[in-house]
Amino acid sequence: QSALTQTASVSGSPGQSITISCTGTSGDIGTYKFVSWYQQHPGKAPKLKIYDVSSRPSGVSNRFSGSKSGNTASLTISGLQAEDEADYYCSSYTTSGTWVFGGGTKLTVL
Amino acid sequence: QITLKESGPTLVKPTQTLTLTCTFSGFSLDTGGVGVGWIRQPPGKALEWLALIYWDDDKRYSPSLKSRLTITKDTSKNQVVLIMTNMDPVDTGTYYCTRSLTQDPPEYWGQGTLVTVSS
Numbered sequence: 001q002s003a004l005t006q007t008a009s010v011s012g013s014p015g016q017s018i019t020i021s022c023t024g025t026s027g028d029i030g031t032y033k034f035v036s037w038y039q040q041h042p043g044k045a046p047k048l049k050i051y052d053v054s055s056r057p058s059g060v061s062n063r064f065s066g067s068k069s070g071n072t073a074s075l076t077i078s079g080l081q082a083e084d085e086a087d088y089y090c091s092s093y094t095t096s097g098t099w100v101f102g103g104g105t106k107l108t109v110l
Numbered sequence: 111q112i113t114l115k116e117s118g119p120t121l122v123k124p125t126q127t128l129t130l131t132c133t134f135s136g137f138s139l140d141t142g143g144v145g146v147g148w149i150r151q152p153p154g155k156a157l158e159w160l161a162l163i164y165w166d167d168d169k170r171y172s173p174s175l176k177s178r179l180t181i182t183k184d185t186s187k188n189q190v191v192l193i194m195t196n197m198d199p200v201d202t203g204t205y206y207c208t209r210s211l212t213q214d215p216p217e218y219w220g221q222g223t224l225v226t227v228s229s
Contacts, residue, residue, distance in 0.1 A: 034213050034214070034215070036215035038157075040157075045206060045222055046157065047219075048215060051215050051217075052214075057217060089157050091157075091159070093215075097170050098162075098170050098171070098172060099159040099162075099215065101149075101156060101159055104155075104156045
């Protein structure tokens with residue numbers, strides 16, 4: 001299985017919205033609703049922000065939202081805040097019964 | 111409160127075998143649907159999913175690393191062990207232990223342990 005494809009970097013100003021895309025195949029994103037997104041600050045373990053394409057774990061701000069179309073999933077962060085600056089990773093369950101991650105997207109809040 | 115903690119060597123030599131232990135609390139690997147797995151991250155690079163073991167001893171491995179990995183559990187000790195053979199410098203990175211439920215992504219992560227492969 002190959003890693004999911006993410007844009008290397010994205011930036012936005014405080015208050016704006018940004019979208020990060022994640023492209024997979026019919027062997028992962030295209031088949032399952034089990035797409036998730038993680039936020040990782042430097043030196044920290046990743047934190048789950050979205051699961052099952054668009055669900056948020058308890059305590060995660062509703063500024064984070066997810067969607068999927070075909071083999072591509074997207075994470076949108078609205079009302080950007082300085083604390084949102086981090087690396088973001090998508091992940092998907094696969095037809096092999098395993099998981100695969102994306103290459104990561106670095107979000108810069110200008 | 112669910113916690114996981116990784117332990118093992120910080121430095122291994124090329125060709126050696128790495129053994130990492132995940133000790134967890136706040137849940138049982140006897141409970142239906144529960145899984146404990148491993149994910150790694152080379153310095154400055156992306157996350158890579160490695161392996162997962164479920165409550166019923168179902169084991170899943172990354173296809174690209176399957177020949178080098180073994181995952182086992184000791185329910186009585188609340189521990190999961192990952193063995194990776196034939197270590198190479200490219201295997202250097204932070205190794206995380208995680209907990210998940212069937213077909214759910216890992217929600218709980220350990221702090222990670224940095225493993226360096228160098229002679």
